[in-house]
Amino acid sequence: MSDIVLEFDRVSAAYSGAIAALHGVSLTLRAGDFAALLGANGAGKTTLLKAASNLLPAERGRITGGQILYRGEDVTRASPDAHIRKGLVPVLEGRRLFRSLSIEENLLTGAHGKGLGRAATARGLEQVYALFPRLAQRRHAVAGLTSGGEQQMAAIGRGLMAVPEVFVLDEPSMGLAPLVVAEIFEALSRLNRETGLTILLAEQNSAIALSHAHHATVIENGRSVLAGPAAELRQRPDIQASYLGGQVAPA
Ligand SMILES: Nc1ncnc2c1ncn2[C@@H]1O[C@H](COP(=O)(O)OP(=O)(O)OP(=O)(O)O)[C@@H](O)[C@H]1O
DSSP states (O other): OOOEEEEEEEEEEEETTTEEEEEEEEEEEETTOEEEEEOOTTSSHHHHHHHHTTOGGGGTEEEEEEEEEETTEEOTTSOHHHHHHHTEEEEOTTOOOOTTSBHHHHHHHHHHHHTOOHHHHHHHHHHHHHHOHHHHHTTTSBGGGSOHHHHHHHHHHHHHHTOOSEEEEEOTTTTOOHHHHHHHHHHHHHHHHHHOOEEEEEOSOHHHHHHHOSEEEEEETTEEEEEEEHHHHHHOHHHHHHHSTTOOOOO
16 A cells, blocks of 8 residues: 555646646655745745645635645545545644634644544643643643744644644744744654654745755745755755755754
């Protein structure tokens, strides 16, 4: 049996007004992969991630060509809820927590979405609090009054409560201090290593992405222009110049 879990097969997408955002992007994720999408502002990273969960129609966008396969099944037009039930769980930019609910209540919404029972919900909370001890301390705090880092951890935690098989994250580092970014990427690496969770993330912070992901794809103007193992991409002068500010990313 193939261990391919998620496959973008020549995916093209556009927004209303015929703004083309993706032009035939192909990308394959195998079970246990940790993959990064790199690219400048507007390159098409978010569009690709939203296409994966069929979230483009909510933005007056649509997939105009190609297909998305999840475990070999064409899910291009499956509903966002169906994706979550199958195990493909998005954690999107902006965090979108319920600001007036507590951190724990937000986490519980992830389990409700999946229809988990009591025991599975309790196990989920335990896993999230073990991964982010800070959330355990802040479990009763109103989400809208917590720090950006705590909100990002809660958004990731809420995604974990839905028991993902593939986790799709958009810019987990956005707006966060370097130490918090490091903490979040350490947690993602740990999840990937210890639970085999397959991860696809888009990241502007190419240095941190390339030091945690196994492989990466560079998107430019809606096209995949380069893909390879993260360790190799880190050494390439063109990647260093364009995406690492001339620096070599830490291993
Ligand atoms: N809701 C939308 N309506 C119309 N055009 C959009 C919409 N969202 C994105 N676009 C356009 O689609 C293209 C790809 O944008 P996308 O957000 O996917 O890029 P990105 O690589 O994620 O960029 P960033 O890192 O800035 O988030 C851009 O030209 C953008 O202006």
